[in-house]
Amino acid sequence: MKIKVEEKQQIDNEVLNDPIIQWVTFYLADEKYGINVSHVSEVLRPTEIAPVPGAPEFVMGIINLRGTVVTVVNTRKRLGLPVKEVDDLSRIVIVELAGQVVGMLVDSVADVMNLKASSIEVAPSIGDDASSQYINGLSKQGDDLLILVDLGKLLPVNDVLVEP
């Protein structure tokens, strides 16, 4: 019994020192990206998106989500990746950021991953393009790398939200 208590304490200490963070992962241009699960409220199939004149280029428009107007961002365009047509695998990831709700169009949604904080590495920043600043880390997954997105930089609410 004493051993079990000590084991539990050890596990608790490990969790405290190296917390596990959950990430919702999705694909863009064949690369796997992750966003912190705490920001994600739901995932939708693409629906009719009403364009908004005068909105930033990366903003696709707005959708009506159960009576709430939600701005939808083309994540590929925001990251400077080539734009792709919406298809059956496309999804809109609804995220909440600073009290606002925003939709991110992605190629497809993969899964939810648990990552230890210690497994997240700093991404080398090459060049001066602003879009490289949206990446806040990398995590090795076998031979692949998971690109972790800094949602606060990717979707600064004042830049993204549009008035319907």
Next chain:
Amino acid sequence: MSPFDKTPPVTLDDETNALSIYLDALLAETDLIPQEISPESSKTEIVPVFDNASEVKVDVELDVQVDTGGVVPQPMPSSVEVLMFKVAGLSLAIPLLDLSGVEEWGDVVKIPGHPPWSLGLMTYSDKNVPIIDIAQLVVPKSHLDKLTTTTEERVKRIVFIDDGRWGLACDAVNDVLTLSSQQIRWRASRANRKWLAGTVIEHMCALLDANELAAELSRENKLKL
């Protein structure tokens, strides 16, 4: 006044020199990181004729003083073991001592916002290593424009340098050669293109200075690690 007005054209009849000038011309058209050109710098007008190298015309003002460009002159070794590799049709050689490893082209993860010459990151020796399309940096754009293959179709191997901090994407890796110092035409001036240690006419290749190449890639916040 054009450079032609300053010095009468010289016709070279030595094939070795002609090939050297061709190689220099190919590499002279590009700088890894653009440098400001001072009025005192040498001017070279070169017309390479590939199928008849003896007719290469050259109009050249030679540097009067040797400018090492901050590169500490090292005693020339009597021989250098090099690995030969190709990028976009250009042969390059890198001393084996500067080589960290060679890998097959693998899972290179493209990172948004990186410049076109950065092909992405690859895990190598437990590090996330930037993979550089060296062709886009050392081969003139006019030459690259003539290529019929895309970078993705072209690159097959990765040569790692600087203790595995950088990967150079290349089309093919060829032989390991031992070059005597006499075979290498060492560059006297290293003011520009510090990464170019010299040329090897016999093998029509440029000899890289891997340490200077890594330093230039890291310089001026071009790459922040």
